[in-house]
Structures are given as structure tokens and as C-alpha cells.
Amino acid sequence: MPRPLVRRGTALAMSALLLPVLAACGGADAGKEKEAEKKAEPTAAQSAGELVIYSGRNEKLIAPIIEKLEKAVGTKVQVRYGDSAELAAQILEEGDKTKAGLFFSQDAGALGALSQAKVLAKLPQQSLDKVDAAYRGGEGDWVGVSGRSRVIAYNPQKAPKAPDSVKDLTKPEWKDKVGYAPTNASFQAFVTGMRVLEGEDATLKWLKDLKANGAKPYAKNGAVLDAVNSGEVSLGLINHYYWYEKAAEVGADKLTAKIHFLPGGDPGALVNAAGVGVLKNGGQSEAAEKAVEYLLSNEAQTYFADKTKEYPLAAGVTSSVKDLPALASLDAPKIDLGKLDSLQKTLEMLKEAGMV
Incomplete structure (x- = not known):
């Protein structure tokens, strides 16, 4: 069973890169992503057999899929829930001592900021290839999960x-x-x-x-x-x-x-994307990559399509939501979603x- 971490303090030393993002989001209600989030400061001791996820997505929204992810990855999972920008700033503050193996962001901007800071690892090509280039990082270090x-x-x-x-x-x-x-x-x-x-x-x-x-x-x-x-x-x-x-x-x-x-x-x-990236310094790359693969699986993609009414982004998965236009039919503006980090x-x- 995935275990939410318990946060011991709220003060964060903001990195210069993520401070603008946090300043913009700090007073913002992020819709269904930010209702009564559990925030956590990871415990000092985490076994090599655990995957720690920093999640900017709401616990109520993704807890069911995290439980299935734990079984698919085959290791214990701990989740710290909070605001995406704040968690990204925490990752930068922790640096090479970060407790996070996987960052699950509610939007592409925070992932773009971490990509610029070069703290995300390149993802396996097989994972990247499942998602259209418009919904993944240009450096191949993050990938969209839902839109x-x-x-x-x-x-x-x-x-x-x-x-x-x-x-x-x-x-x-x-x-x-x-x-x-x-x-x-x-x-x-x-x-x-x-x-x-x-x-x-x-x-x-x-x-x-x-x-x-x-x-x-x-x-x-x-x-x-x-x-x-x-x-x-x-x-x-x-x-x-x-x-x-x-x-x-x-x-x-x-x-x-x-x-x-x-x-x-x-x-x-x-069209914005929620997505994931593996932390270079988290020491959990194998489990984190398996988690990415699971989140792009038919089971997980169908969950986001049916339960949250978002667009599945992995190829071959379509939404069953009645009357929802196909993602490919939308005339969205062409934009590098990673550039949405400039919120200040x-x-x-x-x-x-x-x-x-």
C-alpha cells in the first residue's frame, strides 16, 4: 500500500529558478489538483527497495492509480503530495540529496523548469515514443501522462x-x-x-x-x-x-x-499536460522508469480518461467519455509546453x- 509521507516543516529555501513559478502558483487554486493536499518532508531513511514520488497531483485523484502502480513496479511506494511548483522547488533545494525518484507534475511548466535545471534523467525511448512530441520534453527527460x-x-x-x-x-x-x-x-x-x-x-x-x-x-x-x-x-x-x-x-x-x-x-x-520525470539524483531510476511505463499503460491511461475525464496521451488509448472530441481533432496552439514555466x-x- 502506498504510504503518504508526513511533512515536518513548511519553510522552503526557494531556488532562483523555481521562485517565479512558486510565486505565481502560491496563491492559486489549481482546481482539482490542490484541494486539501497532504504535504510531506521525506524521512531520512528510505530503503533502496522504495520509490518516492513527489506528486503535484491531488491525492484523492490519483491514490487509486498509485496503488496499482505499486503492484506494477513491484516495490513499496511513498508519495509526497503538494503544489507542483513548490515540490519542484524542493527538488532543486535538495539537489543531489533529493529524496524523490519520480516527479509527477500537474502541469508542464514545473517539469520544464526542472528540465532547464538539468536534474531530470533522459527517459527510455520506448516510453517517449508512446506520446506525441507536443506533449513531452524537448530534451527527452519528461513525458505527458494526461491532457x-x-x-x-x-x-x-x-x-x-x-x-x-x-x-x-x-x-x-x-x-x-x-x-x-x-x-x-x-x-x-x-x-x-x-x-x-x-x-x-x-x-x-x-x-x-x-x-x-x-x-x-x-x-x-x-x-x-x-x-x-x-x-x-x-x-x-x-x-x-x-x-x-x-x-x-x-x-x-x-x-x-x-x-x-x-x-x-x-x-x-x-492543451496543457500533466506529466512525469525521473530524478537523476534520486537513486531510484529503475523503479521510477517502471512507474513511467505503467502510467503510460492502457490501464493507467484508461483510468485518467474515464475517471478524471482528461485526455489520455499514450498512443492507442482513446477516451470513452461521451461526446468528447478526439484530442487529434482539437485545433490547439502549437507551443513548447516546457516554456510555461515562466509564470512570474x-x-x-x-x-x-x-x-x-
Whole structure:
């Protein structure tokens, strides 16, 4: 049985590389990834037969698959749960004495930062080859496990047709009618992606215009979806799986809100990835590589598809979620997901725009 580690202290000496990421995410609710996380400081003694995973993914979400992973790897597993950026910073602080063998991040940005710091080991090619190059690190040292698309939720009674670009949300017709979650990590990753795609000036202008157009802030993606569903706002910016989870819970026919996948490579159609990387200095590479292989297996990929309503990223595995567009059919912007690590500038922009 995987054992969560017990954290003994909360103070971290942030590395210069990860401080911007942590600063941006520290006040952010990362949706279903950050609800009541157990955080831990690893114990000093860990046997060579154990795999220690630092997980930025929520315990409630992945505990069932971790139990199966332990059996597949054939060794005991300990998991430290927490914020992805904070855990990545901890890995850098620990350096060559890191307790972690595997880092499981809720988004690509933290993995990109660790890749830049050269603390991740190159993964076996057979694992890399299972996932499209768009969802793995350019250095071959991290790989995506599941994906999620940004979408526009809309209330057909208020907005019969959703706009085809987030840029349209600043138009007068949508004044006081848009909901968003500015302190949410997924929203901040989207803004970071827009910066990479559109440039700093254009992104800052869009943020200011959105604020000036009366966009309404909410704490979480789920709250945004609820506001759209009730008609409190006409449109909302969320991740796709929130709608599909709600539909599975109450029935799609009971939902007024619908979602729109944006065309044309729009910044609002960003597909981000949760992924994993093996730590060079963790001394657990064999078990960690087996864990990566398991997370890309049909069993694990089907779990993420069916239970969390995310996109499976390993080739040959498709989602059984009703009416979910195929990942290959999405017109997501082409972007190096590893570049989503530059969140400090995003936070500065959000502050300048008066959003956080």
C-alpha cells in the first residue's frame, strides 16, 4: 500500500529558478489538483527497495492509480503530495540529496523548469515514443501522462453562440458577461501560453481590456462553470473536464451550460499536460522508469480518461467519455509546453491588470 509521507516543516529555501513559478502558483487554486493536499518532508531513511514520488497531483485523484502502480513496479511506494511548483522547488533545494525518484507534475511548466535545471534523467525511448512530441520534453527527460484543453463554457439562453476566440471577450457585447478564475493555476498557465504565442504587450493589453470589460472573477473553474450554468454570466473560461465531470455527476441533459472548443490555434485552446520525470539524483531510476511505463499503460491511461475525464496521451488509448472530441481533432496552439514555466511575468501582468 502506498504510504503518504508526513511533512515536518513548511519553510522552503526557494531556488532562483523555481521562485517565479512558486510565486505565481502560491496563491492559486489549481482546481482539482490542490484541494486539501497532504504535504510531506521525506524521512531520512528510505530503503533502496522504495520509490518516492513527489506528486503535484491531488491525492484523492490519483491514490487509486498509485496503488496499482505499486503492484506494477513491484516495490513499496511513498508519495509526497503538494503544489507542483513548490515540490519542484524542493527538488532543486535538495539537489543531489533529493529524496524523490519520480516527479509527477500537474502541469508542464514545473517539469520544464526542472528540465532547464538539468536534474531530470533522459527517459527510455520506448516510453517517449508512446506520446506525441507536443506533449513531452524537448530534451527527452519528461513525458505527458494526461491532457486538458482550455474551453469557453457558455449558456445558450444568454449566448446562443460562443465566440471563436478569447480575444473576442473584450468586445462590448460581452461586457459584464464573462467569468474567469484569475488566481487559478490553469488560467495562469493559459495566460503564460498567450505571452509565449502573442507577446508581452498584446497579452497585457488583453488582460487590461478583459478587466475593463467587466469580467467577473471566481476562485475556481468549477465556480465559473456553475455561474455560467445558472446564467449569472454568459461565458466562462475553464478546462474541458469540469463540464464532463459535472455532466457525469448530474446528467448532461440537466446542464444548461455547454462548452466550445476554440478553433484556429487560438491561445484560449491551449492543451496543457500533466506529466512525469525521473530524478537523476534520486537513486531510484529503475523503479521510477517502471512507474513511467505503467502510467503510460492502457490501464493507467484508461483510468485518467474515464475517471478524471482528461485526455489520455499514450498512443492507442482513446477516451470513452461521451461526446468528447478526439484530442487529434482539437485545433490547439502549437507551443513548447516546457516554456510555461515562466509564470512570474504572468503574475506581474495579472497584478498590473488588477486581477490578483
